[in-house]
Amino acid sequence: MISGQLTVTYTDGSEEVDEGGDMYYWPPGHTVQADEDTEVVMFSPQHEHGEVIDHMRNKMEESA
Secondary structure (H helix, E strand, O other), X not given: OOEOEEEEEEOOOOEEEEEOOOOOOOOOOEEEEEOOOOEOOOXXXXXXXXXXXXXXXXXXXXXX
């Protein structure tokens, strides 16, 4: 993470806070909330990450 702060909540209820300068790995089963403006560099398999982005877009459209 380049800068900022994110809170990650896992399906078991546990949380972690990641901040600028941290390296992170978020296994499946998490939700991320930006606590402040944040810059990140993500490395993820392109196809699988595309599926995640599509899922997020669908959920946002459903809630609009």
